[in-house]
Amino acid sequence: MQIINGKETALEIRKELAQAVASRKAAGKKIPHLAAILVGNDGGSMTYVGAKVKACEEIGFESTLIRFEDSITEEELLNKVNELNLDQEIDGFIVQLPLPAHIDEKKITLAIDPKKDVDGFHPENLGNMVLDLPGFLPATPAGIIELLRRYNIETSGKNCVVVGRSHIVGMPVSIMLGRNTNPGNCTVTLAHSRTQNLEELCANADILIAAIGKPLFIKENMVKEGAVVIDVGTTRVPDASKKSGFRLRGDVDYDNVAEKCSFITPVPGGVGPMTIASLMMNTLRAMELNGK
Ligand SMILES: NC(=O)C1=CN([C@@H]2O[C@H](COP(=O)(O)OP(=O)(O)OC[C@H]3O[C@@H](n4cnc5c(N)ncnc54)[C@H](OP(=O)(O)O)[C@@H]3O)[C@@H](O)[C@H]2O)C=CC1
Ligand SMILES: Nc1nc(=O)c2c([nH]1)NC[C@@H]1CN(c3ccc(C(=O)N[C@@H](CCC(=O)O)C(=O)O)cc3)C=[N+]21
Incomplete structure (x- = not known):
């Protein structure tokens, strides 16, 4: 089992961006x-x-x-x-x-x-994404793709189940992983609250992406041996032992699921920091695209 360290990967990206800014400044x-x-x-x-x-x-x-x-x-x-x-x-x-x-x-x-839409939420950017045209990709899905890329995780031909169909995460990430790109070329199933046999569906996934917002929803019996598990959920739950009075919980029952996985993202320190890194990458691109 390998932990996908989103915090560290995001830091690498931020260093790359800092260099790009420094050379722009110098010029x-x-x-x-x-x-x-x-x-x-x-x-x-x-x-x-x-x-x-x-x-x-x-x-x-x-x-x-x-x-x-x-x-x-x-x-x-x-x-x-x-x-x-x-x-x-x-x-x-x-x-x-x-x-x-x-x-x-x-x-x-x-x-x-749309040219300043670095979140990638505008229909023009979402349309460009569907048509494989250049545009801004939504930050969280782009961060997930970047993690799969940087960890050299094979996606082609894999069964991918995305749970949650929000316009900002589940829906776009399901489209991106189904495209003829690398990472991509998955056979994607997009699940939601009306999905039947969800447990069985998840248990057959080579790549499981949870974007639900329900702490610890994905249990051990819903994960296939050797699966890649990406946990997008970030719910604040009360925790008296923390100074802030709460802790962050993912959608995956990490402690019981992790050992079954080939790769898994933790919460915090997984997808969250990558969302911010993607937003920064989009901002640099926005400026370049606008000819500055
Ligand atoms: N780490 C990051 O950078 C980010 C984290 N998040 C986190 O991701 C989580 C999801 O947020 P978001 O993408 O906005 O999604 P939403 O909260 O908008 O939607 C939740 C989705 O989960 C589905 N769902 C809810 N209950 C179930 C269930 N019992 N079984 C199957 N599906 C279910 C819903 O189905 P239906 O459509 O049928 O209602 C819906 O599609 C939250 O914890 C949020 O904080 C969000 C954005 C970025
Ligand atoms: N227009 C818009 N764009 C967004 O990108 C957007 C939004 N609205 N609304 C809410 C969601 C949520 N989201 C997160 C970003 C970073 C972390 C993140 O960095 N989390 C850290 C921990 C942070 C902490 O300690 O609280 C981590 O997971 O390690 C989490 C969640 C962006 N969103």
Whole structure:
């Protein structure tokens, strides 16, 4: 069994990006600038956005954090998105999800200029992904693919089961792994809450990707001997022994599943850090694509 160290891999990518920034600086070229919009005070969202800003600082990117109260109107948020679309200094930006219920996430996503959509959530970028055209790949699925690539994990012809069909993780990663690319060429099954015989389905997977948001959902009997297990889940569960009062839990019952696997990602330290690294890679590309 080999643990896939996402934290370390993300660090390698961040070093590569820092070098790219340093050589741009030396050549007198523009430094990549990422902006993030955060609405409200959700603890998880604040942590993730904070981690993105910190990553920018370490790599040498410029970053701008724009915060709004929960009470912001949809129109005000759309105005900010349009402002960032036009701002020549900003190369890419994200709107952290989830948004408050009175704001239509789809409307906001559609308003983002696809050329600055470093999250890869805009339909134009998702369409490009389906058609194998260049565009921005969603950060978490791209991070998963990068882990499979850097760990030389064979995917061609493998049975892959993805559990969870969200537009930001499950659905796009299932498409990416089914494409005629390397990594890719999997035979993919996309499972969700209506799936029948889920346990049996998972137990036949060579590659199992869990993006559900239910702590410890994937048990030992759902994992095939020698499987590759990728755990996307990051749920905060109360834990009095931690200073923060909570701990992060994946969707996989890691302690009981790990020994059966050929490869497995831990939580924390697996997919999460790779999401941030992919976002940074997308931001550098955004700037280059826009001819800067
Ligand atoms: N590490 C990272 O970088 C990231 C981590 N995450 C984490 O990944 C997890 C999933 O988030 P997200 O992708 O946004 O998904 P959502 O929370 O939007 O959706 C969950 C998906 O899981 C499915 N599901 C729920 N219960 C079951 C069940 N009992 N059996 C089978 N399928 C089920 C749902 O099915 P249905 O569609 O039928 O309702 C749905 O498709 C969360 O813990 C989130 O925090 C998310 C993004 C990035
Ligand atoms: N527009 C938008 N883009 C996103 O990319 C996006 C989003 N909205 N909404 C929420 C999800 C969740 N997400 C994570 C990012 C990093 C970690 C991460 O780095 N986790 C660390 C631990 C961090 C900690 O200690 O809390 C780890 O797993 O090791 C986790 C989750 C991005 N998301």
